[in-house]
Amino acid sequence: MTEHHTPPTVRPQLPQREEHDVRSFFDNAVEGMFxxxxxxxxxxxxxxxxxxxxxxxxxxxxxxxxxxxxxxxxDAPRFLEMLEQLKSHGNISNFELQFRRKDGRLIxxxxxxxAVYTTKGSIRYYEGTLVDITQRKESEFQRAxxxxxxxxxxxxxxxxxxxxxxxxxxxxxxxxxxxxTEEALRNIPENHTVRRNLNEVLGAANRAKALMxxxxxxxxxxxxxxxxxxxxxxxxxxLDDLRPxxxxxxELREDLSAHPDTVLADPVQIRQVLENLMSNAIRAxxxxxxxSVSLRxxxxxxxxxxxxxxxxxxxxxxxxxxxxxxxxxxxxxxRIFEPFFTTESNSGAQGLGLxxxxxxxRAHDGGITVLSEPELGSTFCLYLPSHAREVxxxxxxxxxxxxxxxxxxxxxxxxxxLRKWRGLLAxxxxxxxTISGSVEALRVFMESPATFDLIVxxxxxxxxxxxxxxxxxxxxxxxxxxxxxxxxxxxxTLDLARESGICCFARKPMDSQAMLHLLEIALDTKxx
Numbered sequence: 330m331t332e333h334h335t336p337p338t339v340r341p342q343l344p345q346r347e348e349h350d351v352r353s354f355f356d357n358a359v360e361g362m363f364x365x366x367x368x369x370x371x372x373x374x375x376x377x378x379x380x381x382x383x384x385x386x387x388x389x390x391x392x393x394x395x396x397x398x399x400x401x402x403x404d405a406p407r408f409l410e411m412l413e414q415l416k417s418h419g420n421i422s423n424f425e426l427q428f429r430r431k432d433g434r435l436i437x438x439x440x441x442x443x444a445v446y447t448t449k450g451s452i453r454y455y456e457g458t459l460v461d462i463t464q465r466k467e468s469e470f471q472r473a474x475x476x477x478x479x480x481x482x483x484x485x486x487x488x489x490x491x492x493x494x495x496x497x498x499x500x501x502x503x504x505x506x507x508x509x510t511e512e513a514l515r516n517i518p519e520n521h522t523v524r525r526n527l528n529e530v531l532g533a534a535n536r537a538k539a540l541m542x543x544x545x546x547x548x549x550x551x552x553x554x555x556x557x558x559x560x561x562x563x564x565x566x567x568l569d570d571l572r573p574x575x576x577x578x579x580e581l582r583e584d585l586s587a588h589p590d591t592v593l594a595d596p597v598q599i600r601q602v603l604e605n606l607m608s609n610a611i612r613a614x615x616x617x618x619x620x621s622v623s624l625r626x627x628x629x630x631x632x633x634x635x636x637x638x639x640x641x642x643x644x645x646x647x648x649x650x651x652x653x654x655x656x657x658x659x660x661x662x663x664r665i666f667e668p669f670f671t672t673e674s675n676s677g678a679q680g681l682g683l684x685x686x687x688x689x690x691r692a693h694d695g696g697i698t699v700l701s702e703p704e705l706g707s708t709f710c711l712y713l714p715s716h717a718r719e720v721x722x723x724x725x726x727x728x729x730x731x732x733x734x735x736x737x738x739x740x741x742x743x744x745x746x747l748r749k750w751r752g753l754l755a756x757x758x759x760x761x762x763t764i765s766g767s768v769e770a771l772r773v774f775m776e777s778p779a780t781f782d783l784i785v786x787x788x789x790x791x792x793x794x795x796x797x798x799x800x801x802x803x804x805x806x807x808x809x810x811x812x813x814x815x816x817x818x819x820x821x822t823l824d825l826a827r828e829s830g831i832c833c834f835a836r837k838p839m840d841s842q843a844m845l846h847l848l849e850i851a852l853d854t855k856x857x
Contacts, residue, residue, distance in 0.1 A: 361459040367452050381461045383431030403427050419444045437466040506534045557716050561590045567600050571607050573748045578617035587624040587646050591716045594693055602686040606650040606709050613654025621651045640696050644715040651708040657701040731849045735782035736760040740770040742790050767793045778806035783851050785812045788819040796829040803830040812851040
């Protein structure tokens with residue numbers, strides 16, 4: 330019997346076509362594909378993967394990656410976690426990992442991979458895919474950031490409503506205290522023993538009233554005196570006034586190059602914002618470091634405006650105060666504009682400076698943002714809408730200051746105010762004495778009363794207020810002129826000032842122009 334053998338089916342060139350198809354699929358895949366050894370060396374990479382990592386070709390990536398590995402892998406613990414999952418489970422799905430490309434740009438990759446085993450059960454190599462999800466991660470971050478900004482905006486809005494209610498209650502409670510105390514002071518003799526107690530009550534009530542005004546500012550119920558102003562000159566002037574307050578080893582850098590620089594604003598309130606931001610920066614840098622102040626024109630579209638304190642799209646003037654100080658954590662930075670929030674332990678309620686600054690910015694249809702990292706410093710940005718109508722700068726900003734040789738005594742409990750007066754008047758030829766206490770000022774005056782031409786005094790002082798000091802020095806030397814500087818909350822009326830012998834008075838805070846104006850009026854006014 331003859332045995333017949335069926336010849337095997339012949340498929341000519343099929344393995345070559347399959348190999349070609351597989352190679353084409355590997356080379357033309359949109360996703361990055363790879364094969365890696367157990368030690369982490371790439372065995373195969375496709376063009377898509379080499380492009381994702383910034384290499385010109387798969388061959389270049391295979392040659393250069395061993396040397397570039399440490400710079401490309403950003404999160405070594407996370408990478409080791411991925412390897413542990415591969416070893417223990419044999420595969421990973423949708424594992425997100427951040428890398429640094431060859432050109433230094435950061436990217437996010439979504440990895441799916443499996444372990445391929447030998448017939449003996451040991452791992453032969455790993456293979457898988459990597460997809461560039463950088464754009465998706467950035468969109469997620471942007472969405473989360475905008476949502477957090479919205480939450481912060483809503484929280485601060487709730488705080489402002491609460492502050493407005495508190496201010497209204499404060500005003501109701503303080504009115505009878507202030508009125509009755511002032512009436513009592515007018516009706517009792519100068520040497521009465523109760524007078525000192527009443528002055529302390531009046532001082533405390535005035536401080537509470539000042540706090541009430543700060544709450545009104547936070548709640549944006551104090552609009553201020555807005556007018557079109559060129560912001561650069563009074564920013565420069567404010568920085569000149571603040572420069573003497575800087576420690577010797579702190580450098581102040583200025584770059585005020587915004588043009589046009591016109592905003593619709595209350596200059597006094599904007600000065601208050603800058604002073605608060607500078608005070609914060611000075612505390613942050615300590616005894617050594619740098620503070621940079623810049624002014625720029627910026628345009629915010631709908632996307633960028635959402636990232637900046639919930640602003641509307643449009644043209645803005647951006648005032649930036651950047652310091653090289655201690656910086657803040659993200660948790661602290663999100664609360665920095667809350668009233669009385671402080672980063673200093675055992676310091677109690679630190680005040681309302683940044684809360685007031687935030688309220689002023691929002692009242693001007695602007696906003697404040699903060700970026701900070703521990704040990705890397707902080708950057709505060711104040712955004713104010715640009716005003717279409719420019720200020721006429723063909724005229725000088727102010728007349729030439731009055732020169733003189735008169736002797737002037739300045740009395741104020743705030744050492745910063747004393748430094749401002751001394752720095753302003755001494756170069757103009759005036760002989761100036763600056764004293765922080767009213768009793769000490771009275772002692773210096775009594776040593777040679779006839780040598781003083783003018784006394785400039787604040788109202789709020791501990792031992793005797795400015796009106797009492799004026800009455801006392803005028804009793805000693807009737808020809809001396811006395812000017813009074815008062816805060817908005819001080820209970821000083823025109824009648825009270827005249828009764829005390831005040832020749833003129835001005836409202837704090839004052840810039841250099843206002844101080845020179847007060848000086849000119851006081852020295853050129855006949856004392857009644």
